[in-house]
Amino acid sequence: xxxxxxxxxxxxxxxxxxxxxxxxxxxxxxxxxxxxxxxxxxxxxxxxxxxxxxxxxxxxxxxxxxxxxxxxxxxxxxxxxxxxxxxxxxxxxxxxxxxxxxxxxxxxxxxxxxxxxxxxxxxxxxxxxxxxxxxxxxxxxxxxxxxxxxxxxxxxxxxxxxxxxxxxxxxxxxx
Amino acid sequence: xxxxxxxxxxxxxxxxxxxxxxxxxxxxxxxxxxxxxxxxxxxxxxxxxxxxxxxxxxxxxxxxxxxxxxxxxxxxxxxxxxxxxxxxxxxxxxxxxxxxxxxxxxxxxxxxxxxxxxxxxxxxxxxxxxxxxxxxxxxxxxxxxxxxxxxxxxxxxxxxxxxxxxxxxxxxxxxxxxxxxxxxxxxxxxxxxxxxxxxxxxxxxxxxxxxxxxxxxxxxxxxxxxxxxxxxxxxxxxxxxxxxxxxxxxxxxxxxxxxxxxxxxxxxxxxxxxxxxxxxxxxxxxxxxxxxxxxxxxxxxxxxxxxxxxxxxxxxxxxxxxxxxxxxxxxxxxxxxxxxxxxxxxxxxxxxxxxxxxxxxxxxxxxxxxxxxxxxxxxxxxxxxxxxxxxxxxxxxxxxxxxxxxxxxxxxxxxxxxxxxxxxxxxxxxxxxxxxxxxxxxxxxxxxxxxx
Numbered sequence: 001x002x003x004x005x006x007x008x009x010x011x012x013x014x015x016x017x018x019x020x021x022x023x024x025x026x027x028x029x030x031x032x033x034x035x036x037x038x039x040x041x042x043x044x045x046x047x048x049x050x051x052x053x054x055x056x057x058x059x060x061x062x063x064x065x066x067x068x069x070x071x072x073x074x075x076x077x078x079x080x081x082x083x084x085x086x087x088x089x090x091x092x093x094x095x096x097x098x099x100x101x102x103x104x105x106x107x108x109x110x111x112x113x114x115x116x117x118x119x120x121x122x123x124x125x126x127x128x129x130x131x132x133x134x135x136x137x138x139x140x141x142x143x144x145x146x147x148x149x150x151x152x153x154x155x156x157x158x159x160x161x162x163x164x165x166x167x168x169x170x171x172x173x174x175x
Numbered sequence: 176x177x178x179x180x181x182x183x184x185x186x187x188x189x190x191x192x193x194x195x196x197x198x199x200x201x202x203x204x205x206x207x208x209x210x211x212x213x214x215x216x217x218x219x220x221x222x223x224x225x226x227x228x229x230x231x232x233x234x235x236x237x238x239x240x241x242x243x244x245x246x247x248x249x250x251x252x253x254x255x256x257x258x259x260x261x262x263x264x265x266x267x268x269x270x271x272x273x274x275x276x277x278x279x280x281x282x283x284x285x286x287x288x289x290x291x292x293x294x295x296x297x298x299x300x301x302x303x304x305x306x307x308x309x310x311x312x313x314x315x316x317x318x319x320x321x322x323x324x325x326x327x328x329x330x331x332x333x334x335x336x337x338x339x340x341x342x343x344x345x346x347x348x349x350x351x352x353x354x355x356x357x358x359x360x361x362x363x364x365x366x367x368x369x370x371x372x373x374x375x376x377x378x379x380x381x382x383x384x385x386x387x388x389x390x391x392x393x394x395x396x397x398x399x400x401x402x403x404x405x406x407x408x409x410x411x412x413x414x415x416x417x418x419x420x421x422x423x424x425x426x427x428x429x430x431x432x433x434x435x436x437x438x439x440x441x442x443x444x445x446x447x448x449x450x451x452x453x454x455x456x457x458x459x460x461x462x463x464x465x466x467x468x469x470x471x472x473x474x475x476x477x478x479x480x481x482x483x484x485x486x487x488x489x490x491x492x493x494x495x496x497x498x499x500x501x502x503x504x505x506x507x508x509x510x511x512x513x514x515x516x517x518x519x520x521x522x523x524x525x526x527x528x529x530x531x532x533x534x535x536x537x538x539x540x541x542x543x544x545x546x547x548x549x550x551x552x553x554x555x556x557x558x559x560x561x562x563x564x565x566x567x568x569x570x571x572x573x574x575x576x577x578x579x580x581x582x583x584x585x586x587x588x589x590x591x592x593x594x595x596x597x598x599x600x601x602x603x604x605x606x607x608x609x610x611x612x613x614x615x616x617x618x619x620x621x622x623x624x625x626x627x
Contacts, residue, residue, distance in 0.1 A: 013621060036193065036358070037618035038390040051392045057399050071319060075327040094331040097414065101336075101343040104407045108347040108400055112354060115396040119389045122381035129384070136385065137365040139193025139617060 004127035004175035005147040008167035016142035019165040030147035036140030056114040064106020069099040188463040217602045223595020230588035248568045248580040253307035255560035260300035266444020267293030268408040272401035283615035284464045290352040295600040297345045333417040340414040358614040412437045425506035426567030435487030441480035443556035449549035474539040481530040506570040525555025
């Protein structure tokens with residue numbers, strides 16, 4: 001079993017933010033933080049790139065609306081045109097209603113499936129679950145992971161740095 | 176909370192810590208520490224589930240005439256039940272989506288069960304148009320499926336729009352709800368002691384681990400889903416109202432209907448939120464998480480929506496007179512003094528009269544009284560939908576054919592059956608999933624400095 005990284009446990013969110021900032025300043029790049037609820041401050045510290053998912057949602061919405069509108073257009077103009085007293089076959093106002101609903105549906109599916117795909121979920125095995133201390137059972141603590149693959153990772157040194165930054169425990173986790 | 180006045184109750188009462196919040200909410204599910212009367216109440220609801228199954232079987236075997244519709248009133252309680260239930264669902268979406276977008280902290284502890292309420296209410300609502308079809312087994316004809324008939328749905332019909340709107344609403348609500356559940360399912364996965372519970376919550380949690388990278392994307396998409404749900408909820412009830420307004424029947428053909436229906440939906444929906452929340456916070460002793468502030472705000476939203484509904488009543492009556500159309504006018508007069516007069520005046524006294532009590536702070540913070548008012552509004556709003564559905568066709572353009580819908584046991588069997596099924600689903604939800612959002616309450620406690 002190879003070493004995946006070091007998992008440091010912090011008691012409160014401020015300590016995690018401080019530790020994440022400290023480790024970034026020491027030049028670590030392959031780090032991740034885990035928290036029971038979202039923490040905005042971490043986005044800047046960990047340099048998390050702005051997600052492109054809003055564009056995926058927009059594309060899903062446009063695709064849903066366009067596909068359904070095209071289906072309706074095909075059915076009334078091509079597949080089954082019915083002349084009712086010379087009224088236009090392509091009477092667009094009522095079709096917009098269903099296309100709107102389909103657009104919302106497409107956007108919602110794109111967002112939901114997109115966030116799962118981007119986050120790599122479902123993923124039932126991940127090395128962080130090997131950490132004894134990693135559990136949200138008691139509401140969760142705040143965790144900082146330094147991957148062993150980080151170029152600045154030195155077993156004893158990294159552990160010492162994490163402890164000095166206020167980690168309650170530091171644990172080696174296996175991949 | 177800087178923006179609250181000194182005398183308004185707090186969103187979160189007392190001081191908390193993370194083990195305590197997750198423990199209290201999680202143990203309701205995992206230890207099955209349910210109040211003594213939980214299963215008694217569930218059993219009573221289950222009897223109503225059986226009543227619903229029996230009633231539906233009877234309806235399908237005998238036909239739609241069994242519930243008292245006949246020419247000229249061919250729309251009966253199936254349609255009013257449908258509108259009522261879909262309206263109840265809307266408050267859940269409003270709480271979870273609109274209050275999220277407006278960054279209102281008081282949504283955190285009530286959004287989960289409000290969303291569950293939406294799902295179950297939509298599930299109930301979806302039954303009724305199908306039962307109303309008379310040949311429910313052909314409901315799939317509303318879908319553009321390639322089948323042997325080679326036909327297409329009538330895209331210009333509000334009934335087909337309705338089908339699209341309800342199906343979209345149910346699906347989007349489910350996605351939004353499940354996405355909000357993910358972090359809490361991870362908490363339950365980690366808390367669970369027994370192997371079946373670990374597997375159940377573990378599989379549902381999809382391996383959520385709370386990584387900062389995940390949270391960043393999660394939050395963006397969660398907000399986007401909320402932003403999508405908001406126009407959706409308005410469009411759904413507007414489309415429901417178009418079922419009526421597209422007909423030229425007196426009392427149906429009115430441009431006030433879409434906003435008036437949306438406001439009615441919020442009024443009845445918030446009444447249902449209170450109907451569930453007041454017993455829930457009492458039975459599970461979570462009065463410090465779901466505080467008087469929540470109840471107070473929901474009551475204020477009820478009166479806001481209720482005043483728009485009252486405006487709708489006035490506007491309907493005014494435009495019936497202003498149209499100069501004798502049948503419109505006759506229908507409106509008949510609504511007030513005709514065969515449905517007792518129901519009409521009951522409706523007005525509940526939805527416009529009793530509602531006014533909510534102007535008083537003391538009433539809004541008196542839980543038994545607020546609960547009674549919420550029930551009264553639920554009843555009043557059901558009557559409103561019934562009045563709208565039946566009075567129009569009962570007094571349409573051929574006075575010699577005027578008639579009434581007679582309420583039969585089957586009408587009530589299906590209505591109360593659906594109410595029981597709804598509450599049975601709510602009970603199962605409370606038993607199986609965390610009814611209060613753990614991670615958002617923790618975040619709230621952290622933000623408000625309410626941590627021990």
